[in-house]
Amino acid sequence: MxxxxxxxxxxxxxxxxxxxxxxxxxxxxxxxxxxxxxxxxxxxxxxxSGVIDRYVALLKPEALGLGLMAYVNVRLQKQASHAKRSPMDEFCASVHTWPEVVECVALTGEMDFLLRLVIQDMNEYSRFMMNTLLRHPAVQDCKTSFVMDRVKTTTALPIDV
The missing domain is CATH 1.10.10.10 (Winged helix-like DNA-binding domain superfamily/Winged helix DNA-binding domain)
Known part of the structure; x- marks a missing residue:
């Protein structure tokens, strides 16, 4: 392209x-x-030409009662004998159904994915982790970091003159 x-x-x-x-x-x-x-x-x-992808309204999470943001590193099982699809395909398909996950990127290195969660509070985080993410058959391990303060948040890409 x-x-x-x-x-x-x-x-x-x-x-x-x-x-x-x-x-x-x-x-x-x-x-x-x-x-x-x-x-x-x-x-x-x-x-x-696809340079402009779409138009959206950017919402303030706190105004909607979504006061907790977390980044979750996820490591997947390398083999899944129970599934017809690869663990990666199975996980990616599931991520699209989880509204708490507002961003998911595949990574190089020790972990396979990084999820950005926007959720109401610690109870909702716990519910999501215990009932959804950790129960997913492709997930082997997770490590979470909680956002204490957003120092810079932008959707704008750097465009040279």
Whole structure:
């Protein structure tokens, strides 16, 4: 897959949309020196090429009563004689059904996956671990770290000028 060529104006549009996805084409045009229709064409091209993946609302976890965030390192069994799928495939399919897991990445090194959990409290963490994650047949070991303070949280990617 080839990387789309982005010029200075495309990058300016992307930076602003990452800051405020509801910015109008008129406002963007004024900021970067293009007409609203030219901005709209560029945005459409960025969407069609897959540079812009989707638009979302970012929610504040604490405002929804989700006051605990944890990172869980997971090591899987290497073989699973009981399953038709590999332990990795079985685990990945399950992760998609767990709403507490807001991010899951495969890792190199000692552990296989890192899960980011956003949950209500320690009771919910315990329930998830004991009733869901540790009961999964592919899971061999887990190690959890709890977030004490979010020093930096952003969804914005670094875009060069």
């Amino acid at each position: 080839t990387e789309p060529a982005l010029d200075r104006l495309d990058r300016a549009i992307l930076r602003q949309l990452q800051t405020d996805g509801r910015t109008t084409c008129d406002m963007l045009g004024v900021q970067i020196g293009l007409s609203a229709s030219a901005v709209l064409r560029r945005i459409k091209k960025l969407e069609d």
